[in-house]
Amino acid sequence: MTDFRFAVNVLPKPGILDPQGRAVEGSLGHLGVSGVAGVRVGRRVELTVSADAETAARATVDHLAGELLSNPLIESFTVERIG
Numbered sequence: 001m002t003d004f005r006f007a008v009n010v011l012p013k014p015g016i017l018d019p020q021g022r023a024v025e026g027s028l029g030h031l032g033v034s035g036v037a038g039v040r041v042g043r044r045v046e047l048t049v050s051a052d053a054e055t056a057a058r059a060t061v062d063h064l065a066g067e068l069l070s071n072p073l074i075e076s077f078t079v080e081r082i083g
Helices: 019-029 056-068
Strands: 002-012 043-051 075-082
Touching: 002 056, 043 056, 043 075
Parallel strands: none
Antiparallel strands: 002 043, 002 075
16 A cells, blocks of 8 residues: 545635635735735645555545535535645
8 A cells, every 4th residue: 555645626616606715805905916816715635545556546535525525516626646
């Protein structure tokens, strides 16, 4: 068995209301920042999976991301290998 590190990045799907992103975007002017738009706020989950091969580890992460770490109705996710 080998340990594989992954990061799952979860964001609201396009067209889904993102109140945190809107709040951040609304605060930029108070900080003297201009030229920034389209702010989306999500979350990042990092995990280590022990498996015989990277493809098996990736399949486990994809399953977790789709079933547990994100809401497929309103969120999308990407998985990246880290380390």
